[in-house]
Amino acid sequence: MTYAIEVQGLSKSFHPGAKALDGVDLLVADGEMVALLGASGSGKSTLLRHLAGFVAGDAGSVAVNGQAIQRNGRLSRNVRGARAGIGFVFQQFNLVGRLPVITNVLTGLLPRVPLWRSLARWFLRAEVRQGLDALAQVGIDDYAFQRASTLSGGQQQRAAIARTLVQNARVILADEPIASLDPESSRRVMDTLAQINRSRKVAVVVSLHQVDVALRYCPRVVALRQGKVVYDGPSAALTPSMLRELYGADLGELLPEYAPQAPAVAPLSRLAHAA
Ligand SMILES: Nc1ncnc2c1ncn2[C@@H]1O[C@H](COP(=O)(O)OP(=O)(O)OP(=O)(O)O)[C@@H](O)[C@H]1O
Ligand SMILES: [Mg+2]
Numbered sequence: 001m002t003y004a005i006e007v008q009g010l011s012k013s014f015h016p017g018a019k020a021l022d023g024v025d026l027l028v029a030d031g032e033m034v035a036l037l038g039a040s041g042s043g044k045s046t047l048l049r050h051l052a053g054f055v056a057g058d059a060g061s062v063a064v065n066g067q068a069i070q071r072n073g074r075l076s077r078n079v080r081g082a083r084a085g086i087g088f089v090f091q092q093f094n095l096v097g098r099l100p101v102i103t104n105v106l107t108g109l110l111p112r113v114p115l116w117r118s119l120a121r122w123f124l125r126a127e128v129r130q131g132l133d134a135l136a137q138v139g140i141d142d143y144a145f146q147r148a149s150t151l152s153g154g155q156q157q158r159a160a161i162a163r164t165l166v167q168n169a170r171v172i173l174a175d176e177p178i179a180s181l182d183p184e185s186s187r188r189v190m191d192t193l194a195q196i197n198r199s200r201k202v203a204v205v206v207s208l209h210q211v212d213v214a215l216r217y218c219p220r221v222v223a224l225r226q227g228k229v230v231y232d233g234p235s236a237a238l239t240p241s242m243l244r245e246l247y248g249a250d251l252g253e254l255l256p257e258y259a260p261q262a263p264a265v266a267p268l269s270r271l272a273h274a275a
Contacts, residue, residue: 001029002030002066003027003028003029003030003063003066004028004029004030004031004032004064004065004170004171004203005026005027005028005051005062005063005064005171005203005205006026006027006061006062006063006064007024007025007026007027007050007051007060007061007062008025008060008061009023009024009025009059009060009061010023010024010025010047010050010057010059010060010061010062011023011024011057011058011059011060011227012046012050012055012057012058012227013058019226019227020043020046020227021043021046021047021050021057021227022226022227022228023060023228024043024047024060024224024227024228024229025229026222026229026232028171028203028205029203030170030201030203031197031201031202031203032197032203032204032219032220033193033194033197033203033204033206033217033218033219033220034203034204034205034206034218034220034221034222035206035207035208035213035214035217035218035220035221035222035235036048036205036206036207036208036222036223036224037207037208037209037211037214037221037222037223037224037254038207038223038224038225039225039247039250039253039254040209040253042224042225042226042227043224043226043227044175044176044207044224045175045176045207046227047224048088048173048175048205048207049175050062050069050070051064051069051086051173051205052064052069052083052086052088052173053069053070053075053076053079053082053083053086056070056073056074056075057070057073058073059072059073060072064082064085064086064171065082065085065086065170065171067081067082067085068082069082069083084112084167085168085169085170085171086169086170086171086172086173087108087161087163087164087165087167087169087171087172087173087202088164088172088173088174088175089157089160089161089164089172089173089174089175089177089193090160090175090177091175091176091177091179091180092180093153093156093157093159093160094160095148095149095156095159095160096148097147097148097149098147098148098149099147099148100144100145100146100147100148101135101140101143101144101145101146101147101148101151101159102128102131102132102135102144102145104148104159104160104163105131105134105135105144105159105162105163105166106123106127106128106130106131106166107163108134108162108163108164108165108166108167108168108169109123109127109130109166109167113127130166131144131162131166132144134162134163134165134166135159135162137162137165137195137196138158138159138161138162138165138192139158139188139192140155140158140159140162143155143159152185153180153181153182153185154181154182154184154185154186154188154189155185157177157178157181157185157189158188158189158192160177161177161189161192161193161196164196165196165200169202170202170203171202171203171204171205172193172196172197172202172203172204172205172206173205173206174193174204174205174206174207175207176207176208176209177189177190177193177206178190178208178210178213179209186213190206190213190216190217193206193217194217205222206218209253209254210254211238211243211254211255212255214235215235215236215238218235219234219235219236220232220233220234220235221233221234221235221238223238223246225246225247225250230246231246240255243255
């Protein structure tokens with residue numbers, strides 16, 4: 001069986017003595033949708049950046065779509081080629097605001113389009129059609145010829161997802177794609193990711209702060225704490241008491257109802273009485 005993602009013993013320290021990733025093992029099959037959970041600083045972004053080959057770890061190996069990304073602290077010679085099959089979705093969308101949405105989406109073709117054409121932003125009619133189809137799939141084709149900066153955050157994030165469709169990515173890595181969005185836009189972006197995961201059998205790994213969103217959209221959860229995988233299994237099995245065990249004092253960040261209560265403040269009227 002080939003896996004969409006294979007990680008073995010991946011470790012990374014940015015500072016001596018502090019491990020950002022600590023012996024991470026992870027297998028993700030084609031077509032899975034996995035939530036990466038963890039409190040701030042637990043290593044979610046670091047893991048995703050290692051999967052995409054933006055950074056080399058200190059030890060361990062990563063392969064995506066059967067192609068080596070890195071091994072024993074070195075990026076693979078073919079990392080650029082391997083990256084062509086990976087769509088990365090960033091919290092801050094990473095679109096060029098002054099360019100039309102369609103042009104941003106068509107940059108997903110770049111690994112396959114000759115450099116001179118991409119520099120001239122000269123795309124074939126069939127390629128533009130492909131971009132429009134991708135925008136229609138994520139529900140924003142009406143905005144194709146507007147500047148990206150004129151779209152709402154949620155629409156921009158869906159354009160970023162359309163770019164991974166044009167790229168024909170087999171794996172989508174999304175690093176907190178809804179962290180800067182309102183609840184309605186968040187729902188649309190998560191629906192879009194789930195729909196692509198189901199219809200195209202694309203493997204999706206999405207880091208999230210919110211346990212409730214992870215449980216709603218992702219059948220499997222991988223939870224990190226201090227760079228270690230502390231849970232990897234069905235999201236249905238993650239109970240609040242298990243989460244409390246995994247996260248202790250950090251749980252309030254993941255489940256707001258478990259946040260420490262602020263001390264009650266006496267109403268002003270009562271203070272006035274007391275004076
Ligand atoms: N480029 C870097 N240089 C130094 N330290 C880093 C770097 N990137 C990450 N770290 C450290 O690695 C640890 C994990 O950080 P990471 O950004 O992966 O956490 P995270 O789970 O994504 O957190 P958040 O939820 O806040 O985004 C942290 O201690 C962080 O300070
Ligand atoms: Mg992060």
